[in-house]
Amino acid sequence: MTQRTAWLNGEYLPLAEAKVPVLDRGFLFADGVYEVTAVLDGRLVDSAAHLARLERSAGAIGIPLPVDAAGIAAVERELIARDSITRGLIYLQLTRGGTDDRDFLPRAGMRPTLLMFTQARDFLANPAVEAGMSVISWPELRWTRRDIKSVALLGQVMAKQAAAAAGAQEAWLVEDGFVTEGASSNAMIVDEAGTLVTRSLSNALLHGCTRAAVLALAAQYGVPVAERAFTIAEALAAREAMITSASSFVLPVTRIDGQVIADGRPGPITRRLRELYIAAARA
Structure with missing residues (x-):
């Protein structure tokens, strides 16, 4: 795989060009959740379970999903296709977002940051x-x-x-x-x-x-x-x-x-x- 693709807040772009603001609460406070889903033979593994857990984790800390589960799965499949992933992983990270000044208490109505990207990995060949x-x-x-x-x-x-x-x-x-x-x-x-x-x-x-x-x-x-x-x-x-x-x-x-x-x-x-x-x- 020569180039990796990221999906960031609704846009597909080269992973190296994906940028998140310094004042994002995921960076400043670890105010976010994530998921890692395996890809085998070019297909997502246990996708429904991972998406259900994402909804549970996000709900537990009060971050709304900007894209529903079906939409996230569609993006993940598109990333697999774009990066030609046969075996590997999809990483997803959801943060509360925010570009205000640093403050422990988040402002109401912040737009969450949602990021996804692929990782090629042949975990079947693990010694x-x-x-x-x-x-x-x-x-x-x-x-x-x-x-x-x-x-x-x-x-x-x-x-x-x-x-x-x-x-x-x-x-x-x-x-x-x-x-x-x-x-x-x-x-x-x-x-x-x-x-x-x-x-x-x-x-x-x-x-x-x-x-x-x-x-x-x-x-x-x-x-x-x-x-x-x-x-x-x-x-x-x-x-x-x-x-x-x-x-x-x-x-x-x-x-x-x-x-x-x-x-x-x-x-x-x-x-x-x-x-x-x-x-x-x-x-």
Whole structure:
């Protein structure tokens, strides 16, 4: 892909030419939300779920959508076509907008800023599919409304930096002794009984679209599911561990804090759920 396209407030233009005012509240206050939707075989994956979550996040902080869900999906498909994306992502960011002087209290009637652009990425070729990935445990430093997909991602950035410094690819965030989620993913384990375990939905974690799809597939294909909190110690004693996200689908976790899980290889349930998810996305 030689040129990337952005859609900004109703206009298609080269990504390098897309500009947002310095006084935009997304820049000054992280006053905004975002979504990331996967593209596989040139088609959006779990689009309806991502758009529903966008509406929920925007509603939670009182930002009206300047374009309805159907209109957003149409723009995303046009961006895929313009940038010839076969595998990759669509990034969407919605802020409260504003060009007034800096003030914590937003002026009524501000025009929101809505931005979308593509990213080419071959996530099917991820080496972690066969090798597994390493995660570290990291203190939960974020605010309490993690169910809102906020653009305020400093806590996640710090966790990702710590993971990279430790030679790992992800961090599992721990609060009151229990894993909430990954820095950019939902966390799951397969316990000794063969049950797929992941934390139940609440304000403590993002309501992952891929998470929901994987849990539905697990139930459909006879894998028991338990939605409850688990500890790092329980994860280390598990048969398998994995993450789910729009940018990775399902990936096996084989090490936590340098300690090997089970035999250190991706497990059969993780492999099967990844296969099922990709097949469902392509269908």
